Amino acid sequence: MAVKLTERQQQILDLIRNEISRTGFPPTRAEIAHALGFRSANAAEDHLKALAKKGAIELTAGASRGIRLIPASDNGPAHAFDHVSSTLRQMLIPLVGRVAAGSPILAAEHVEREIGIEPSLFSQVPDYLLRVRGLSMRDVGILDGDLLAVKKTPDARNGQIVVARLGDEVTVKRLSRTGNRIELLPENPDFSPIIVTPDDEFSLEGIAVGLIRTTTLQ
Incomplete structure (x- = not known):
C-alpha cells in the first residue's frame, strides 16, 4: 500500500x-x-x-x-538490501576540463580523471562532468568549483541550462531562444547576457542534468 x-x-x-x-x-x-x-x-x-x-x-x-x-x-518502502545494492551500482564518469560559469575560458581537452557516481542522483544519466569556474550561475546554485553533470546533445529546450561553445570557448548558461535570436543568460545580476550573432561559431555541447558539490576533488 x-x-x-x-x-x-x-x-x-x-x-x-x-x-x-x-x-x-x-x-x-x-x-x-x-x-x-x-x-x-x-x-x-x-x-x-x-x-x-x-x-x-x-x-x-x-x-x-x-x-x-x-x-x-x-509494495511500500524498498527493502534495506535493495537500498544498499543501489549505492553499489556506480558508474565511472569522466571529469573533463574546467568550464567557466562566468567569462568563458578554453575547456581542457583531456580527461582529468574518472569519478564513480550513482546515476540515479541525476535527472538523466550524464555523459561527463565539467568543473565550473566563476559565479555567473550562482542564483541557481551552480558555484565555483562545482562539478556539473552533462548529457551530450546538440539541442536543448528554451530555458534549459546548457553547456555552449562559442568558437573555441565554452560556457555554462541558461538558453533563451526568441525566434532566430539566441541569448545565453547568466543567473547572477553581476553578469551580462551573451548574445549569439549569426557570425558566431555556436553549438550546444550538452544540457545540465545535475550537480555535485565537493571540496575534495581538485
Missing part, C-alpha cells in the same frame, strides 16, 4: 517533479520556501525530511540540490 502524503507534502513533491522536468534540476530549499510561502528554507527542509522518511524522495548529503525522486510503488 502506498504511503499517504499530506496536502503540503504532495505540493512539494509536485514542485520537485515539475522543476526537474522543466530544468533538469530539483529545486533548492530556498526555492521551495519561496514558491510555497514558507518563512525560511528550514521549513522546506523539515518537509523534505518527512518526504524522505515516507520513501517519496531521497536526500543526498554533499550534492547541491541533492533531491532524488523515488518511483512510486504499491
Whole structure:
C-alpha cells in the first residue's frame, strides 16, 4: 500500500517533479520556501525530511540540490538490501576540463580523471562532468568549483541550462531562444547576457542534468 502524503507534502513533491522536468534540476530549499510561502528554507527542509522518511524522495548529503525522486510503488518502502545494492551500482564518469560559469575560458581537452557516481542522483544519466569556474550561475546554485553533470546533445529546450561553445570557448548558461535570436543568460545580476550573432561559431555541447558539490576533488 502506498504511503499517504499530506496536502503540503504532495505540493512539494509536485514542485520537485515539475522543476526537474522543466530544468533538469530539483529545486533548492530556498526555492521551495519561496514558491510555497514558507518563512525560511528550514521549513522546506523539515518537509523534505518527512518526504524522505515516507520513501517519496531521497536526500543526498554533499550534492547541491541533492533531491532524488523515488518511483512510486504499491509494495511500500524498498527493502534495506535493495537500498544498499543501489549505492553499489556506480558508474565511472569522466571529469573533463574546467568550464567557466562566468567569462568563458578554453575547456581542457583531456580527461582529468574518472569519478564513480550513482546515476540515479541525476535527472538523466550524464555523459561527463565539467568543473565550473566563476559565479555567473550562482542564483541557481551552480558555484565555483562545482562539478556539473552533462548529457551530450546538440539541442536543448528554451530555458534549459546548457553547456555552449562559442568558437573555441565554452560556457555554462541558461538558453533563451526568441525566434532566430539566441541569448545565453547568466543567473547572477553581476553578469551580462551573451548574445549569439549569426557570425558566431555556436553549438550546444550538452544540457545540465545535475550537480555535485565537493571540496575534495581538485
